[in-house]
């Protein structure tokens with residue numbers, strides 16, 4: 555299909571909330587003079603990350619109907635093939651692809667696609683697996699989740715985010731542990747995605763022989779099972795949130811469920827605030843920042859995604875609905 559050089563692909567991975575989108579935004583907004591096609595895979599059926607990406611004139615393809623490492627691997631092949639065809643026809647232009655996986659993806663099967671599918675292998679070459687590790691929550695994530703260990707094990711680059719928040723002793727212990735899991739990868743501090751671009755792109759790092767050494771069944775294994783108790787809950791609303799009530803509710807929620815709330819994020823409409831409020835949370839750490847305005851002529855529609863273990867869905871539904879501004883009674887409308 556392709557007569558030109560294979561297109562380099564960077565696989566950006568890391569556990570839920572590690573800082574993948576933050577790093578991606580850093581890459582997209584840096585003046586590197588290159589067009590990048592981005593494939594975003596999110597865990598909930600409704601995505602938020604595409605709204606958080608800054609370099610919006612890039613080609614961005616969303617994959618939200620399943621996790622890239624299992625159910626939607628066929629979609630990934632179709633998307634990659636379609637991008638290559640459109641590029642060759644001169645309809646779009648990009649020099650490389652960055653795939654941001656869900657925080658629960660095992661990068662192994664995704665990397666496998668670049669060797670196992672003929673069309674993909676002809677048009678693309680996997681340049682590197684870049685894994686972001688949260689310096690604050692990383693050790694607990696490595697303990698609890700096989701996916702976090704696989705992400706570290708497959709990495710060509712290990713980037714430590716949130717080094718600004720971690721205790722030096724904990725940081726040293728995590729660094730030693732990552733080096734033991736994956737001595738092959740170059741490891742560096744990258745608070746807020748701050749790492750030199752030339753250390754991330756054109757790494758020519760993905761080494762099939764090295765991978766076959768640590769994962770001999772890499773080219774043949776297909777099955778990956780997510781922990782069944784981890785799920786996503788999506789809440790959408792067209793009434794604004796009451797800021798004080800939302801703060802109270804989320805404060806109480808994380809006190810009780812913080813351990814199991816792996817990740818929550820949203821783009822929210824708050825009463826009295828004209829801007830969109832981007833809300834981010836990982837376990838008990840959360841915060842909101844104003845980011846951009848709502849598109850003119852469209853409803854201020856909030857979208858909130860929670861990812862966690864045994865999520866209290868009913869409580870979330872009731873609690874969040876209770877944080878919305880009360881509807882104006884019909885009798886008062888037009889008075």
Ligand SMILES: Nc1nc2c(ncn2[C@@H]2O[C@H](COP(=O)(O)OP(=O)(O)OP(=O)(O)O)[C@@H](O)[C@H]2O)c(=O)[nH]1
Pocket residue numbers: 568569570571572573574575576577603656657715716717718719744745746747817819834835836
């Ligand atoms: N203090 C601090 N916060 C960070 C750093 N990197 C990322 N964050 C914050 O951590 C939160 C999660 O960051 P994201 O970049 O959205 O993480 P992600 O890996 O894309 O998350 P998911 O894709 O939802 O799993 C956001 O609130 C970021 O601002 C860092 O180095 N230091």
